[in-house]
Amino acid sequence: MNVVPGIATDTWTVAGRTFTSRLIVGTGKYKSLEENAAAVAASGAEIVTVAVRRVNISDPGQPMLTDYIDPKKVTYLPNTAGCFTADDAIRTLRLAREAGGWNLVKLEVLGEAKTLYPDMRETLKATEVLVKEGFEPMVYCVDDPIAAKQLEEAGAVAIMPLGAPIGSGLGIQNRVTIRLIVEGAGVPVLVDAGVGTASDAAQAMELGCDGVLMNTAIAEAKDPLLMARAMKAAVESGRLAYLAGRMQKRRYADPSSPLAGLI
Amino acid sequence: MSDNPTLVISVNGEPRSVAGGSSISEMLATLGLDPRKVAVERNLEIVPRATLADVAVVDGDAFEIVHFVGGG
Numbered sequence: 300m301n302v303v304p305g306i307a308t309d310t311w312t313v314a315g316r317t318f319t320s321r322l323i324v325g326t327g328k329y330k331s332l333e334e335n336a337a338a339v340a341a342s343g344a345e346i347v348t349v350a351v352r353r354v355n356i357s358d359p360g361q362p363m364l365t366d367y368i369d370p371k372k373v374t375y376l377p378n379t380a381g382c383f384t385a386d387d388a389i390r391t392l393r394l395a396r397e398a399g400g401w402n403l404v405k406l407e408v409l410g411e412a413k414t415l416y417p418d419m420r421e422t423l424k425a426t427e428v429l430v431k432e433g434f435e436p437m438v439y440c441v442d443d444p445i446a447a448k449q450l451e452e453a454g455a456v457a458i459m460p461l462g463a464p465i466g467s468g469l470g471i472q473n474r475v476t477i478r479l480i481v482e483g484a485g486v487p488v489l490v491d492a493g494v495g496t497a498s499d500a501a502q503a504m505e506l507g508c509d510g511v512l513m514n515t516a517i518a519e520a521k522d523p524l525l526m527a528r529a530m531k532a533a534v535e536s537g538r539l540a541y542l543a544g545r546m547q548k549r550r551y552a553d554p555s556s557p558l559a560g561l562i
Numbered sequence: 563m564s565d566n567p568t569l570v571i572s573v574n575g576e577p578r579s580v581a582g583g584s585s586i587s588e589m590l591a592t593l594g595l596d597p598r599k600v601a602v603e604r605n606l607e608i609v610p611r612a613t614l615a616d617v618a619v620v621d622g623d624a625f626e627i628v629h630f631v632g633g634g
Contacts, residue, residue: 326634327632349633350632352631353574353628354600356627359594359595363599364630365630375630377630390603394601398600398628513634515634
């Protein structure tokens with residue numbers, strides 16, 4: 300029997316953990332925790348990024364993210380958003396590990412507030428320290444194939460280049476370099492940042508990425524739940540198209556109907 | 563005079579006071595926080611959750627108490 304490869308049998312593995320969904324979603328910028336949880340469910344994501352922040356000690360009874368998105372059902376990926384030095388990022392992730400008890404984390408060390416571009420010198424330094432401490436960092440980085448390789452050598456368990464600045468929704472601006480990183484990497488590659496709409500996510504997957512990480516594209520859509528569904532479908536479509544292998548491009552037309560037998 | 567004078571500490575950058583002789587667990591309870599949902603740093607050192615009940619708060623301690631919030 301000719302079995303059509305189903306998306307359900309197509310998995311990816313990071314640091315020994317296997318997932319079916321190739322879409323990782325952020326949990327920031329939502330209007331409410333209810334909407335956030337509903338969007339995560341609609342996206343089908345099995346991993347969500349979360350930030351580590353001070354508890355509001357003036358109002359300790361405030362609802363918590365963990366009350367709405369169950370860390371036992373969805374893998375929490377603590378991030379270091381807002382950290383501009385390796386030391387701050389390491390400190391944040393040590394706290395995250397204590398709060399959650401796991402080693403799989405998202406490292407991002409930012410260079411400046413305007414572009415939120417990664418500071419690769421600090422990022423590499425933080426990666427080395429975190430790996431020594433037993434962390435398994437998935438690392439937000441520039442779209443530089445050499446820097447990506449250096450991160451991998453330092454022990455990054457996934458390479459996550461930006462497709463465009465964080466929160467910009469500009470789409471994948473760097474298809475050539477993302478593709479070069481994918482070809483050279485021995486660990487999963489995920490586009491992290493830049494996706495604005497479904498076709499951007501599909502494009503990232505068509506380039507051969509193992510997954511896509513996004514937040515604003517869903518949270519700031521007019522209907523976040525509908526966009527979450529769109530992104531789920533787009534990531535699956537892009538993945539299937541990549542597996543299928545696209546046709547060659549031609550410079551001119553090539554008719555699809557036979558030329559023989561024309562009346 | 564009490565044998566356990568009140569301790570003045572800093573929690574997330576704000577001054578707070580707790581009864582002398584309190585453990586970190588007791589301090590969290592005073593603040594209304596569930597120790598299972600937070601992580602505690604004391605004077606820049608992580609306090610493992612398993613030891614929160616054993617570590618005594620010392621006058622002048624600076625605590626950071628964090629949890630997970632939405633983020634991208």
